Amino acid sequence: MELHIILIFMIFAAIMAVEIKDLISSVIALSAAGLGLCLAFLILKAPNLAITQLVVEILCVIVLIRGTINKDLPLVKDGRWLFNTIATLFSLAVLLLFSYLALKELPNFGAPLMRVSQEYISTGLEKTGSPNLVTAVALNFRGYDALAEAAIIFTAIIGTLAIARKIGKKDEE
Amino acid sequence: MSLYFLCFILFCVGLYSVLRKRNIIKIIIGLGIMEYAVNLFLILVGYRMHGRAPIFAKDQEILNMVDPLPQAMVLTTIVIGLAVTIIAVSLAIRIYEKYGTFDITKIRSLKG
Structure with a gap:
């Protein structure tokens, strides 16, 4: 149950990181998703991975902030914005449908x-x-x-x- | 099963960012999100219910252990993900120095 909560938190943090306009806020939202991943590793009984993920996450945030500091972000919406977004979302929905059919064939969670x-x-x-x-x-x-x-x-x-x-x-x- | 599907939704959020965004930093962030999702999926597949961490202790008997093999492989993958991010950010910084923008539709000229 707590894994579901952490995964939903990670999805929300990822959507914020993708959709927020300010670049530094976006990087910070990405690091929130990474810390959620670190917690999920701890719950899944992988302490080595949790430690490594924490260190790598901090390094990653430092590198990304170095890349994005003092840089502007021009937001342009061109004419085909709606069509492109709808096409992308449709293809992702098809991908999710096929993944749902495929993931059912895997062994159950907890019995590898x-x-x-x-x-x-x-x-x-x-x-x-x-x-x-x-x-x-x-x-x-x-x-x-x-x-x-x-x-x-x-x-x-x-x-x-x-x-x-x-x-x-x-x-x- | 529902955990696997949530993990795949996380992957799709990153894929949407890579496909649809026009800022290079957003594309790098999308790559990072996809990497998180794949790492988490491999660890989820190797989890055994009521298992213990794969570390032996002297004074206690451990019956159930989670799978140590995906953990060892994902340890490699996390560090490689850091290397990929660093190379991508250094490329983005060079592009910003040359063109003055992160917008991928503005980066058109091939003249050296």
Whole structure:
């Protein structure tokens, strides 16, 4: 029940973040949705994720505020605004209808298929020696994923430096 | 089931923002909302009713645990989402320096 309340709160915060006009208020509404996600992780028994989400959320807000501070937002409604909005909402409604049909086929909430994970849970402690199974899976059983994640972060830092730096080396002749 | 559907509605709010808004910052915010929805959906699928957090303790017997595998994968996804946001914001800042606006319909010229 409390998960429903948190999810509805997150949907309202997301709609506010999308529809509000002021950019900084919009970023703050997005961070409210992120903190709701952090609470939902805590209720779903994922404390590692809740901590990570909190830190990432704060960093994300800092970066977005750096991007949006002192910037104006011209709001223009052109002639086909109504048609475009109606078309977008209609396609989203079709998507929601098909998702409703598809989500019924999933296993029920609270009864997951745990074929691989049962092995991890029963033998994870003696195989890896880590009482926290999430770190055991992330760093030992699926260590290559953590390696690829480090590679992605490295690529992202290189990309950000390449985009955000000023003019590079000036050749003086 | 209703939780899955609410999660998908959250995803659709982000998708609406990406499709319909003309401000680059709003598009980045929509990407962030979609990322939240996908992360939450993966964790919801792995939840077991009356389960405990997947951490062993010495002095107590733990029978039911939630699925640790999606949690480990989503841990990766959250950090990648931060990297995506940072790259998108740096691109938006460069576009603002060059064109003086965030409006995507005004960014037309390809001249260097």
